[in-house]
Amino acid sequence: MSNYLSVLKAMFKNKLRFSEGKSKRSVIGFLCLIGASYALVMAILLSVVVEFGRMFNNPQTQIEIPTMNVSFYFFILLTAAGIVLFFGIISLITTLYLSKDTDFYSVLPIKQSKVFAAKLSFVYISETVIVAAIVLPIMIAFGAVIKAWAWYYVISLLMLAIIPAMPLVLAAIVAIPVMFIASKVKHRSAVALAFYTLLFGGFFGAYLYFVFASTDSSVSPEEIEKAMSGALGIMYAFYPYTALSMSVFGVSSYGLGVGASTAVNLLIFIGSSAALLVILMLAAKFMYTQSVKANNQTNNATAKKGEFKSSSAIKALMKREYISSFRTVQVAYQCYAVMILPIIISVAFSIVFGNMIKDINSVGVGFDTRFFTMCIMCALMAMIATTGNAASTTFSREGKAISSLKILPVDIRGILKSKLLAWMAIGVPVSAIAVVIVNVMNFDLQLTLLSVFSLIPLSAVFIVFGALWDLSAPKLKWTDPSQAIKHNGHVTIGQLICIGSGMAVMTVMFILFFNDVPMNIILPVCWTLIYAILVIFGVVDILLYRRVDEYYKRIEI
C-alpha cells in the first residue's frame, strides 16, 4: 500500500475507532443513539422539503415551477455549503494546522507532500460524507415530490463529490486569518473559541431564521416568489451552484437550447469546481507548511512573570476546571460555544413567532399568542442540555490526571461541589438569559413566573445530573482531551433526554391544542409536565449523589 493510502487509512481509523475496552453493547447503544439523532434531524428537514415541494407543484399556487425548483435546489446546495463551511473550517484547522500528529509523521520516512495529500483528502472525504448523509436524502426526497426525471438523480449523485469544493475554499480563506491571529496571541483558544462561537451562532441563527421564516404558512406564494427572486444576489455569488441547479432541471439559458445550456451549465460547475480545488490545495498546503514550521520552532520566548494569587480550595478547583477546559481549543468549543444555542433559539424563535403572530392578528384572528410562547419554551427546554455539556464530561476530561485529584486533601464532595459551581456559574445564567429574552419578547406574567421558576432550575438540575452521571462511569482512557467528549454517551444521551422531554411537552400541547382544548387548560397541563420532569431529574440527582463516594472509590487508573 502506498504511503499516502497508509496515512489516510490511519487517519480514518483514528477518527472512527471506538476506545479500547468499550463493550459491544455500549458501541451498539451509541450507534443507535447516533442513528436516532440522525433520524430526528432528517425527519424535520425532509418534512420541510416535502412541504416546499408540494407547494411548488400545487397548481393553485400559480408559481413559476421551474424557477422555484431551481431556486429550491440551489438552496439545498447552499445548505450543504453552509454545513461544509461550518465543519470544514474546524476540520481544516484541526487536521492541517492544530494537528497533534505533525511530529509523529515528520519522523517517518514519508514525503511531507504525501502526508499533506492524505490530510487534505481526509478533510475532503469527511466533508463529502457529511454532505452525502445530510443532503442526498433531501435531494432524493425533493426529486420524488416534484416528480423529477432520472437525469435529476443521476447528476445529483455524480456531482455530490464536487459540491464541497467551493465551501472548503471559503473555509480555507476564513481559516487562514484565524490561524494567523491565533498564532500571534497568547490565548490561542480564546481566539479560536470566539471565532467558533460567532461562526456557530451566526450559522445556526441564520439557518433557523431562514427555515422558519420561509416555512411560515401565512406567507403567500407570491411573497415566497418575491423572496426567492430577492435571493438572486446569492445565486450570482454562488454561480457554480446555480449552474448545477439549472443543469439538473434542464433550464434553457444563455440563449441556447435545453441540451446545450445543460452541457454548458455542467461544464461551468465542473470547471469552476476544478479551479476551486486547485485554490483549496494551495491554501491547505500553506496551512500545513505553517503548522510544520511552527512545530519545528522551539518556544524560547521569555514568559511574562506572573504572580501568586491565593484563593480557597474550592475556588482553586473551580479555577482549574475553567483553565483546563479553556486552554484546549476543541474542549473549549464543546464546553462553551454550544451554550450559545438556547440564546439563539430564544432570539430566533421569538422573532419568527413574533412576526407570525403579527401577521395572524393583522387579519383579525383571535389567536392565543401563549401557544407560540409555549412552543419557544419547549424548544428552549430541549436545548437546555447544551448548558450541561461541560458538566457531563467533567470527570471524563480529567483522564489520567484524576489520580492527581485523588491525592489532594479534598474529598469527592468538595471536588464535585467545585465542578458543579464552576459549570452552574455559566450554564444557569445562560438559561436565565434565554428565558428572559423569551419573556421580554413575548411577555405574559403567568408564563414569565412559570418559566423562570422551572426552566432555570431545570438547567441547574441537569448540570448536576450530567456531572454525577459522568462520575458514575467516566471515560478516562484517552490520549487527546477532545476524545473525552467525542463518543461520550453522557453528552449524547443527556441531550436526547432533554430534547425528548421538550418534544414530549410540545407534543402534548399540540394534541390538546388541535383538539380545541383551550389554552387555559393546556398551560397548566404543560407546566405540570415540566415540573414533573424537573422533579424526576431532582430525585435522580439525589439518588446519584448518595453514591458519590462509591463511584469515586471505584475509579481506577
Next chain:
Amino acid sequence: MLEISHVSMAYANGKIKAVDDLSLTLKAGEIFGFLGANGAGKTTTIKMVTGILPIKSGSISICGHDITKDPIGAKQNFGFVPDSPIIFDKYTGREYVDFLGDIYGVSMDDRKRISADLLKRFSLEEAFDKRISGYSHGMKQKIAIIGALIHSPSLWILDEPMMGLDPPSAFALKELMKEHKAQGKTVFFSTHVLDVAEKICDRVAIISKGKLVLCGDMDELKRAQGDESLEEIFMSVAGGSDE
C-alpha cells in the same frame, strides 16, 4: 509517620496478587528506600498509601490518620511525586504551584519563599510562567517536586524520582531529601537506582511479587548479608524481573 499494616491488593478477580500482606513502619526523620524489580508491587503500594487505589485489606495510616477512614487528614500530611508526572499541563508552573498552595492552605509568603528556593535549586525560574505542556519530562518532574513540597509535608513520597532528571537536578533532589530528613521529616521513595538508595537511605525495604522480602537498616542489612553491596543483596533476594 507511615504505618502500613497487612496490606494486600489483587487484580483479575484475585488471581494476580500485586501486594501480598505487606507491613512497614516508617519513623520520623528517616529516608526510606522502597526497592523491587519491575512489577514487584512498588507503585501499587504507593498508590494505596496516597489514596489513589482503595485498600481491599489491611490498613495504612499517615501521621496517625487512616487513609481510608480519614483520607483528608492523611493527605494533608504528605506530598507526592508520581513516576510519570501527570500534572495539569494546561497550567503554567506557577499556576500549578498556586493551585496546590490553595488546596493545602499555604500562606502567600510561604508559597513565594518555598517556590523561590526550589526554583533556584532546580534552575526552573525561567520556565515557571510557561505552560507545563511545553516542559520536558525532567522539567515536569521538577515542577511536580516543587508542588509536592509547597506545603512542607511531614511525609514526602516519591515514585521513581530520579527518572529524567539531569545530574545537577538529581543532586539537588538528593540534597533536598537529606534536608527533609534533617528537619525531622520522612522521605519514602521507590527507586531502581540502587547506588542512590545505598548512599542516601537510612533504611530500605525490598519487595518481590508483592511480598516484603527484606527490610532494615543499611548497615544491619550489609552485616547480615556478609558486607555485600546493596546491588548484590538485591540480586540475591529479588533478582530477576517480577513482570
